[in-house]
Amino acid sequence: MNYFRIWLAGARYSLVRTLMFRGDFFVWSLVELLWMTVNLLLIAVIYRHTASVAGWNEYEMVLLVGTGMIVQRLVTGFFWSNLFELGRNVRTGAFDFYLSQPGNPLFMVSTRKLDPDGLVNSVVALGIVIYAVHRLGLHPSVLDAALYCGMIVAGVVIHYGILVLTMASTFWLTSSNGIEGTYFTLVDFSRLPREAFKGLAGVVFVWLLPVVVVSNAPARTLLHGFQPLWTLWIAGVAVLWLIIAVAVFNLGLRRYSSASS
Amino acid sequence: MTAVLSKYRQAFLVGLQSNLIYRWNFLARGLFSLLRLGVSVILWSAAYAGIARIGGFSLDQTLTYFITLILLQFFIGAFNEDYQISEDIRNGLINQFLTKPINYFLYRFSVFAAARMVSGALIVIPVALFLPILRGWLTFPHDAWRFACAIPALTMAALIQFTIAYCFGLLTFWLLEIQGFVILSMAVETVLGGQMFPLDLMPPAIYRASQFLPFFYQMYFPAAILTGRIAFPSVVQGLGIQLAWVVILLIVAEFLWRRGLRRHTAVGG
Numbered sequence: 282m283n284y285f286r287i288w289l290a291g292a293r294y295s296l297v298r299t300l301m302f303r304g305d306f307f308v309w310s311l312v313e314l315l316w317m318t319v320n321l322l323l324i325a326v327i328y329r330h331t332a333s334v335a336g337w338n339e340y341e342m343v344l345l346v347g348t349g350m351i352v353q354r355l356v357t358g359f360f361w362s363n364l365f366e367l368g369r370n371v372r373t374g375a376f377d378f379y380l381s382q383p384g385n386p387l388f389m390v391s392t393r394k395l396d397p398d399g400l401v402n403s404v405v406a407l408g409i410v411i412y413a414v415h416r417l418g419l420h421p422s423v424l425d426a427a428l429y430c431g432m433i434v435a436g437v438v439i440h441y442g443i444l445v446l447t448m449a450s451t452f453w454l455t456s457s458n459g460i461e462g463t464y465f466t467l468v469d470f471s472r473l474p475r476e477a478f479k480g481l482a483g484v485v486f487v488w489l490l491p492v493v494v495v496s497n498a499p500a501r502t503l504l505h506g507f508q509p510l511w512t513l514w515i516a517g518v519a520v521l522w523l524i525i526a527v528a529v530f531n532l533g534l535r536r537y538s539s540a541s542s
Numbered sequence: 543m544t545a546v547l548s549k550y551r552q553a554f555l556v557g558l559q560s561n562l563i564y565r566w567n568f569l570a571r572g573l574f575s576l577l578r579l580g581v582s583v584i585l586w587s588a589a590y591a592g593i594a595r596i597g598g599f600s601l602d603q604t605l606t607y608f609i610t611l612i613l614l615q616f617f618i619g620a621f622n623e624d625y626q627i628s629e630d631i632r633n634g635l636i637n638q639f640l641t642k643p644i645n646y647f648l649y650r651f652s653v654f655a656a657a658r659m660v661s662g663a664l665i666v667i668p669v670a671l672f673l674p675i676l677r678g679w680l681t682f683p684h685d686a687w688r689f690a691c692a693i694p695a696l697t698m699a700a701l702i703q704f705t706i707a708y709c710f711g712l713l714t715f716w717l718l719e720i721q722g723f724v725i726l727s728m729a730v731e732t733v734l735g736g737q738m739f740p741l742d743l744m745p746p747a748i749y750r751a752s753q754f755l756p757f758f759y760q761m762y763f764p765a766a767i768l769t770g771r772i773a774f775p776s777v778v779q780g781l782g783i784q785l786a787w788v789v790i791l792l793i794v795a796e797f798l799w800r801r802g803l804r805r806h807t808a809v810g811g
Contacts, residue, residue, distance in 0.1 A: 308722035315729040319738060326739045327589050330596040335588040459567055462574045469581045477588035482580065 287384065288392045295395035310398040313357070314405060317350055320472065321409070335476035341504060342474070344413035348503075349472045349496035350406035352436040356444065358399030359437075363391050364444050365461060368451040374539050387445070387530050414503060421503050428507060432499035435519040439491050442522035443467060445530055452533030471495045491518040549644060550652040557656030568616070568664040575612045576668050582608045583679075597743045599771065605679040607740050607769045609669075614765055616658070616665035618700035620707035623654055627711025628720050631806070640803070647708065647795060654704050683770035691777050695764040698784045702760045705791040706731075712795070715802030736762030742771055756791065759784040 299306045324346060328339040337345065367390050370376040379389045414421065421429070447464045454460070471492040478487050487493045498515040501508055561568075583605060590601040599607075627650060630636045639646045669676065710727065713720050732738055734757035741752055741762045752758050763780055766772040772780070 305719070305722065308726065312722060312725045312729065315726060319729055319733050322733060323738050326743050327585070329745070330743060331589050331593055334585070335591070459570050459574075462570070466574050466577050469578055470584075473581065473584055474588070477584050479587075482584055 284384065284388060287389075291393050292395050296397060299397045306398055309396075310401055313354065313398060313402040317402065317406065317409070320346055320350070335474040337474045337476075340413045340416045341500075344410055344417065344503060345474060345496055345500040346472050347406055347409035347413055348433070348436075348500045349468075351403050351410065351433055352440055352471075352495055353468055354399045354403035354406050355433070355437050356399075356440040358396050358403060360391055360441055360444060361399065362396055363393050364448045367448045368460060371451045371537065376537065377539055380537075386534060387527060391441075391445075410503075417504075419503060421506075425502055425506055428512065429499045429502050432502060432512070432515050435515045436495040436499065438519040439495050439515075439522050440464075440468070442519075442526035443491070445526040446522075449526070449530045449533045452536050467492050491522055494518055550648055553644075553649050553652040554656045557653035558660065560653075561657045561660040565660065565664060568661045569667065571661075572612075572616065572665045572668040575615065575665075576672055579608060579612060597740070599740075600681075602679045602681045603769060603771070604740065606681050607765060607771065609676055609680065610765045610769050611737060611761060613662075613665060613669065614696075614699075614761060617662040618658060618696055618703060618764075619761070620654070620703040621657065621661070623650065623657075623704060623707040624710040624720065624724050626650075626653075627708060628714040631711070631714040631802075636806070647799070650708060651704055655700075658700070682768065685770075687774065688767055688770070691781065692764055692767045694781060695759075695767055695777075695784065698781075698788050699760050699764045701788050702756055702784070702791060705788070705795050706756065706760070709791070709795050709798055712798040712802050715798075715805050731757050731760065734758065735760050736765065740766070740771060742766070753780065754783065756787040759787055 321343065324339065324342050327334060328342070332338065334342060367376070370379070376390075379386055382389050444464050447460055450460060467490060470486050470490075473493070475487060475493050475497045478493060494511070494515050498511040501511055586601060586604055586608075590596060590604075594600065596604065636646065639649065706727075710720055710724050713723065717723070734741075734752055734755055736758070741749055741758065744752070759780070763772070763784060767777055
């Protein structure tokens, strides 16, 4: 409860800030909107020439990519800039500030700021998914829709885990410039259907790294209804990767020895 | 003449040294680019399942196109030149160029050329490392005219890339922050430059229209020449339009520079 109040204060501060820099908010919302359009254009171009990719038709693919976008926009909105700054703060020693706060360091680090433009665009991404559902003539039950939302949350948790792991590497590496590229590269793979991964790529991206399950599990639930195996899989992966991320973060914390003069 | 050249040669050499500092960054970026190539490989392999040709090209030809793009990105692409110029203006470093007999555009272009030499040399390492995997897909046409035309196309593509970045950097004279605009234009350039998909796969009318935009010539055009996606008559016509864009962009850059300087106030001592 106490943590929720802290989060609320941070959120309120971020909103006020956004209202102060309205032009910025507008430009950045446009940027994200444009990038989403870019991905939809890719789908449009590919499906001009083929009817199915790995067994997915055009609007099924839009549904999949849209689902991936919802997860990514939510992560951008809630966590991205906080964790991106973690890398910089560890290097400069500004991280001390978070340690001196009376709260769980990982919580304090992750929730200081909100990016309203990411949140606005997650609504746009949701619109894309709803449009795809409509075009496919799907009528998901309330339960399936609820399950879909639950899986989106699990997806956000998984992305959060990957992001924490990526940025926590700054505790060991002195220079982490460009390390966030790891996260974005991994996220790129999560827009692809599971069936497209073959051989070694399948082992790495489907089984070892939790990128494919993030968008495929919820998209499948909307398309084919409740699937126990996929539900268990995404829930299990979310729990596992969150545990790993928290453990690694805490290990890093023990190594941290400030960097001030 | 030689004095003028040696001035920019020095700038080039300094650029070489300062970019060598970032060798690990370039190398890491190269590795990420190759990893991301994995997304294209998986996606297009799935799209080609059961189809021999898409838009008249085989899977290998399409993958060769994407591999070529990575190489071109590191050899002629603009990376963060816009930010460097923006920083020069913001923290007043630009003032020293106003009092010296050196052209800022040419100075920056020399540094850009040096930077691409470093990043170009460094992308060769990961590509060579992955060559055993990549080799299976690589299929280049052997027409001699393609190489002859690729040289001016690549040179002008580099000029277009740099000049666009230069113009965005100069916007700092009017705006406090250019980051939003840079990323906005990056999205446009990514699509219309052909980095998301080969432009020839778009509907013919849109493809025609894209040929009149500068973005077409900053990546897709040289890559299409080298990978055989564009025929000789279109290449000749393309080189003409490309040259026109180089001239137009250089004029815009000069115009922005003059107008910007009028607004610019040098503060501090």
